[in-house]
Amino acid sequence: MPPTPKLGIILPEGEGDLDGRTPRWSDYVAMAGLCEEAGFDSIWFVDHLIYRNDASGRPPQGAWECWSVLAALAAATSRVELGSLVTATSFRNPALLAKMADTIDEISGGRLILGIGAGWNEVEYRMFGFPFDHRVDRFAEAFTIIHGLLHDGAIDFEGRYYSARDCELRPRGPRPHGPPIMIGSRGPRMLRLTLPHVPIWNGWLCDTSSHPDAYPPLGEQVDAACREVGRDPATVERTISISIDPSGRREFPEHWYLQDDLSAAFPLTGSPQQIAAGIRAFGAQGVSHLQIYPIPPTLATIEALVPVLEEARQ
Secondary structure, eight states, X not given: OOOOOEEEEEOOOBTTTXXXXXXXXXXXXXXXXXXXXXXXXXXXXXXXXXXXXXXXXXXXXXXXXXXXXXXXXXXXXXXXXXEEEOEEGGGSOHHHHHHHHHHHHHHHTSOEEEEEEXXXXXXXXXXXXXXXXXXXXXXXXXXXXXXXXXXXXXXXXXXXXXXXXXXXXXXXXXSTTOSOEEEEOOOHHHHHHHXXXXXXEEEEOTTSBOSGGGHHHHHHHHXXXXXXXXXXXXXXXXXXXXXXXXXXXXXXXGGGGGTOOGGGOBOEESSHHHHHHHHHHHHHTTEEEEEXXXXXXXXXXXXXXHHHHHHHTO
């Protein structure tokens, strides 16, 4: 029987996402504690700053800053892996981001996964003053710096958008080559840029179909990109972010209504046995890690997922 994927929990990040109220630090401590006690493998936080869509008729909804939360979670937990889903490299200076990641890896004792991408939500770029043009070009330079510093500890780079001249990453965290980098993208150019180097790829299915039959087209795309850059597809770890709705009530996070057509959102749902079967079906297709967005994203839903975790591991 194929191994059951690792199972992680994505914490709610937005205003109004937690039973109509904003998640507070005490909520995150309670959720993280439950995840560790129940045996989940990882905890994830989405890197966004604010959501806004005037056409929706809803007010803007802010989000807590990802890396501050991850640093605090690193100190508040002892076992679970921690990761960003996924950090837009253009939100922070890339050399500083590498420094932050290595520092949080130190705080956590080597439990961080650095998920990165090029970003997509133009409104938060405009509101916070980040340039939105040439995102892949900017990502390419940022990735060169981040990967170089984490893997080698030093880089001398001068680009059009970023520079890191005679830069050293000192002191180093617990892993000689830093935390593993996970690329969150389906873009052909992004895959060509990163797949020669990164150990992990991530696909996001949370707000579309989270059923296992949605994975094969993505997996085939990653396989093809690996072959294009001369890499064995089997050497890239596959992770997928999905939504699971044990109640079947479709009570989505508040901020999702600002950006998505939720008529196309199909979380895994059903009995613990049925949901566990879906999880195992992802594992049978080579997915090694599932990040679960609980629907709704509450402590009670995480509690309802504990029997799913136990069933999936039988």
